[in-house]
Amino acid sequence: MNKDQAYHQIALACLKALRTPAGASAEDPIKELYSVIDNAFDSQFALLVAELEDSKHRLNLIQQLDPQRHTLADAQAIIQHNGTAH
Secondary structure (H helix, E strand, C coil): CCCCHHHHHHHHHHHHHCCCCCHHCCCHHHHHHHHHHEEEEEEEEHHHHHHHHHHHHHHHHHHHCCCCCCCHHHHHHHHHHHCCCC
């Protein structure tokens, strides 16, 4: 995920909240919008945490490679493996 994708998802959530009649009838529309923004940020943050955990796992796998039995290609294969879908 990149910064533009994260901002796009947050902006979409904000626009949806502003266009939704339920948001307009809320007691405090500003608080409602802030809540939507918080939820959108939380969702994007969760994706970043998942990517970080995946990267840490891959680095640990590379660290465990035995230089006597493994090559740079083995490390590259670990990095290039696309096991997560965001």
